[in-house]
Amino acid sequence: MSDPFIVIARIEVRPDAWEEFVAAAGTCIEATCREPGCLAYEIHESLTRPCRFVSFESWETRADIDRNMTSPHMRAFLEAARACVTAPPVIEVMEPRSIDRL
Secondary structure, eight states: OOOOEEEEEEEEBOGGGHHHHHHHHHHHHHHHTTSTTEEEEEEEEOSSSTTEEEEEEEESOHHHHHHHHTSHHHHHHHHHHHTTBSSOOEEEEEOOOOOOOO
């Protein structure tokens, strides 16, 4: 198996929308983890800055990521999250590279 594709997102949530965001994220994570190609999908809240979330996803292929982004549960989550955030999320996709490991 080749190295996975990684997706990292940083999200700032309004304090008054915390519960709504966490509920929507939980539903999305549950469905996403059952998708083909999903190796991991987690969202964590900062201990030092409440309402700052970071998501970490690991996928077998870029096509798996693209399919996930158009899934009904992801579209529902993005719609719900849009109403909860203070600014658009910052989302980065990292592709595997041939780099010597330490």
